[in-house]
Amino acid sequence: MTQRAARALRPAPQPDLFGPALLPGLAYRDAIATAAEETELIAHIKDARLTPFQFQQWEGKRLTRSFGWTYDFQTGRFAPGEPMPDWLDTVRGRAAAFAGIEPDALEQALLIEYGMGAGIGWHKDRPVFEHVIGISLGAHATMRFRRRSEQGFARARAELAPRSIYHMSGEARDDWEHSIAAIDTPRWSITFRSLR
Secondary structure, X not given: OOOXXXXXXXXXXXXXXXXXXXXXXXXXXXXXXXXXXXXXXXXXXXXXXXXXXXXXXXXXXXXXXXXXXXXXXXXOEEEEOOOOOHHHHHHHHHHXXXXXXXXXXXXXXXXXXXXXXXOEEEEOOOOOEEEEEEXXXXXXXXXXXXXXXXXXXXXXEEEEOOOEEEEEOHHHHHOOEXXXXXXXXXXXXXXEEEEX
């Protein structure tokens, strides 16, 4: 399979609380990096001077750092940030190829280290971003999706293997909220975003 190839997410085994994870605009692929590259990427993330995630008066169980552009959840300020470090160049190129866009279009990178029991609550990425491409490292995770309907919430999920990549655009990006279920093992991620 080439770097540009993407496959639709497979339905989760039934019975499944969240239903099948087949969303337009959501692509996934295993093994975007080797095990050795994963170890190196995690080491770079650990050395990147991450800080606790802050949302108003709440502090998350995860550490983060943004490059290219930053968003302050305390003030709502979106502003230019530090340039992306060189060690992100290779994986940024792979992420862009997977999404079928130019590497320079990925103007923001977010590094996350998840602490024990950490996840991410329901949200949509900020409207200023268009393509959202995530690389999952270190442990298996479950990405959940929901969209309100007249009957309640339609739900789906994607199982993210270590070293896997996903790309959200269109309907999956704009119409569905997503979250990451909490896990009890260490995990890291790199998320690249383009601006609209």
